[in-house]
Amino acid sequence: MQRDLLDALRCPGTHEESWLVAMVSHAEGPELLEAELACPVCAAEYRITGGVALFADRQPVDDDEPYTSDMVLRLAAMLGVAESPLPVALVGRYAAASGVLASFVAAPQLLVNSGAPTNAPGVSHIVVADRLPLGVETLAAIAVDEDYASPALLESAARALRLGGRLVAPADVPIPAGMRELARDEVEWVAETTVRASGLIELRRRAPESVQ
Ligand SMILES: [Zn+2]
Structure with a gap:
């Protein structure tokens, strides 16, 4: 996992949003290989091992279908990102597009519940259960495959997207609240966020509206 993540x-x-405290035991440059992640609110602990951040047990993954350049170009168009400092997340089978997508989209990548981790630069790997462990406005775009497109995971994806960030998901699942459909075919829809999610900012004290 990339340290930037x-x-x-x-x-x-x-519970209310909380950062995780990291105790890094092994890193190579920007890549965290072994670390403990602890929540200061609920005391939950998670691990980064072999470069993969584990928020759930790793499940066996079927061999991913290879992506042709045409398929990846189509995915890149749906994601609508050419260049971004925020990561593009690829969940499940979409992670197989990672290598080719990197030649079209200049952004860090976050591979979620993917197959074997690659050691490509700028690529992070995490394993999750039914929601993404990400703060608001931390993703440029995300594609979620049919195995992981639960309402809870899609809702967490919508929260994590920046304003105008796009979500690609299977045609037969509902679009989360706060998102507007841009296009669909028989396989997938693509929607963009239209409202700003609230997160840690709620914890900040608001300035007094008037001073007596
Ligand atoms: Zn916690």
Whole structure:
């Protein structure tokens, strides 16, 4: 997992948003290979091992279908990102597009519940259960495959997207609240966020509206 992603991580526990405290035991340059992640609110602990951040047990993954350049170009068009400092997330089978997508989209990549981790630069790997452990406005775009497109995961994806960020998901699942459909075919729809999610900012004290 890339060290830069630490700032975006939040405890997936059901409490107010909280950063995770990292104790890094092995890193190589920007890549965290072994670390403990702890939540200061609920005391949950998660691990980065072999470069993969584990928020759930790793499940066996079927061999991913290879992506042709045409398929990846289509995916890149749906994601609508040419260049971004925020990561593009690829969940499940979409992670197989990672290598080719990197030649079209200049952004870090976050591979979620993917097959074997690659050691490509700028690519992070995490394993999750039914929600993404990410803060608000931490992703440029995300594609979620049919195995992981639960309402809870899509809702967490919508929260994590920046304003105008796009979500690609299977045609037969509902679009989360706060998103507007841009296009669909028989396989997928693509929608963009139209409202700003609230997260840690709620914890900040508002300035007094008037001073007596
Ligand atoms: Zn927690």
